[in-house]
Amino acid sequence: MVNILEFYEKFYNIDKTVIENSQLALTELSGVFKDIDTRAEIGQMKVLKAMQENGLSDIHFNYTTGYGYSDDGRDILEKIYKDVYNTENALVRPQIISGTHALTVALAANLKYGDELISISGTPYDTLQGVIGIRPTRNSLMENGVTYDECSLTSDYKFDFDAIKKVVKPTTKMVAIQRSKGYDWRNSLTVSEIGEAIKCVKEINKDIIIMVDNCYGEFVETIEPTDVGADLCVGSLIKNAGGGLSPIGGYIVGKYDLVENCADRLSAPGLGKKVGATLGVSKTFLQGLFFAPTVTASALKTAIFTAKMFEKLGFEVSPKSTDVRTDIVQAIKFKDREKLIAFCQGIQLGAPVDSFVTPEPWDMPGYDNEVIMAAGAFIQGSSIELSADAPIKEPYIAYMQGGLTFEHGKIGVILAINNMVEKGLIKF
Ligand SMILES: *Cc1c(COP(=O)(O)O)cnc(C)c1O
Numbered sequence: 433m434v435n436i437l438e439f440y441e442k443f444y445n446i447d448k449t450v451i452e453n454s455q456l457a458l459t460e461l462s463g464v465f466k467d468i469d470t471r472a473e474i475g476q477m478k479v480l481k482a483m484q485e486n487g488l489s490d491i492h493f494n495y496t497t498g499y500g501y502s503d504d505g506r507d508i509l510e511k512i513y514k515d516v517y518n519t520e521n522a523l524v525r526p527q528i529i530s531g532t533h534a535l536t537v538a539l540a541a542n543l544k545y546g547d548e549l550i551s552i553s554g555t556p557y558d559t560l561q562g563v564i565g566i567r568p569t570r571n572s573l574m575e576n577g578v579t580y581d582e583c584s585l586t587s588d589y590k591f592d593f594d595a596i597k598k599v600v601k602p603t604t605k606m607v608a609i610q611r612s613k614g615y616d617w618r619n620s621l622t623v624s625e626i627g628e629a630i631k632c633v634k635e636i637n638k639d640i641i642i643m644v645d646n647c648y649g650e651f652v653e654t655i656e657p658t659d660v661g662a663d664l665c666v667g668s669l670i671k672n673a674g675g676g677l678s679p680i681g682g683y684i685v686g687k688y689d690l691v692e693n694c695a696d697r698l699s700a701p702g703l704g705k706k707v708g709a710t711l712g713v714s715k716t717f718l719q720g721l722f723f724a725p726t727v728t729a730s731a732l733k734t735a736i737f738t739a740k741m742f743e744k745l746g747f748e749v750s751p752k753s754t755d756v757r758t759d760i761v762q763a764i765k766f767k768d769r770e771k772l773i774a775f776c777q778g779i780q781l782g783a784p785v786d787s788f789v790t791p792e793p794w795d796m797p798g799y800d801n802e803v804i805m806a807a808g809a810f811i812q813g814s815s816i817e818l819s820a821d822a823p824i825k826e827p828y829i830a831y832m833q834g835g836l837t838f839e840h841g842k843i844g845v846i847l848a849i850n851n852m853v854e855k856g857l858i859k860f
Pocket residue numbers: 530531532533557559610611612613614645647648668
């Protein structure tokens with residue numbers, strides 16, 4: 433047997449207690465990791481089957497320019513997404529800039545003047561607040577005549593069914609659900625919990641459109657929100673679904689007409705899905721989707737390993753290492769400014785790209801507090817790659833996610849912890 437200890441000492445001079453505890457953590461997590469591997473295999477089957485049934489072939493790795501008429505690669509990619517999500521239609525494009533853009537398209541395409549939108553998972557993700565108009569911006573949904581209301585989650589972070597029945601009306605046009613905690617200290621919502629909430633809303637009026645922000649959730653469970661009745665499901669390709677390979681992009685899947693509306697909003701009314709050159713990225717999108725289940729599994733293992741290590745060190749983490757997971761985000765409550773910064777700087781030390789820079793807190797536009805961000809990614813801003821962000825405010829919580837391979841995720845987290853140990857901030 434190879435002795436990993438020697439190599440951590442040789443390459444990185446890691447403190448012995450850190451490596452010993454990491455090996456112990458791995459032994460304790462072996463059952464959980466086995467289950468993650470099984471889920472990845474199921475995800476792989478879903479993706480493989482969809483590629484086979486749609487007859488994916490070499491000819492689909494074409495390169496289109498200009499208007500992008502008859503782009504067979506783009507069209508088959510969308511058919512494959514539709515099947516993986518077990519739904520009717522898909523829009524998967526490099527013209528979708530980000531998760532926020534995909535969500536904006538899904539919302540703006542399906543909400544008109546006078547329509548009501550209700551979030552039933554509390555206040556949405558930061559950038560969405562601007563899109564909706566909760567935080568006033570130019571051209572927000574609210575500025576365009578959409579009304580908005582929200583139901584908070586209960587104190588134990590579950591859907592509040594009583595509140596939903598009060599706030600959602602038969603005339604409500606759309607209900608939005610955010611699966612992942614994003615940058616909030618709450619539980620993420622499992623697909624089965626989302627299914628229950630959808631049932632509750634559909635009892636008020638079956639025509640209310642349910643849109644799920646699926647960012648960070650793809651392939652963590654064996655089913656997706658569209659399997660439990662979501663009409664629209666939306667995400668970013670520089671998170672889970674892109675498998676770490678997609679250089680840009682977003683996806684919207686769901687009911688046929690609703691996705692057609694999105695296509696008309698993204699391109700132009702009447703043009704819809706028929707235009708949009710892919711400039712050669714279709715193959716990368718497809719290959720990324722092919723890798724997505726196992727890459728997501730690596731990120732998930734990295735998150736759980738991190739939770740376990742910080743539990744050993746006496747910190748509060750969310751989710752706990754033993755909790756059921758539905759996304760790849762791991763929050764760690766440091767309750768100390770210096771520890772938080774040392775952790776984020778340590779994550780940067782473990783990056784394959786820009787490992788030599790030291791991230792510092794800065795006043796990022798759109799945020800109330802200073803923010804520190806550790807990211808040394810091949811794709812700029814990609815958070816399926818190992819990354820950590822934190823607003824510099826009490827109680828000093830870091831949100832960490834990603835890890836293209838578990839081997840890298842583990843090394844990165846060990847470096848981060850070692851950085852804190854070396855500075856005398858923590859001790860096993
Ligand atoms: C990342 C994220 C978004 C927005 O994605 P961007 O690609 O950063 O615009 C929206 N919602 C949630 C829950 C996210 O995690």
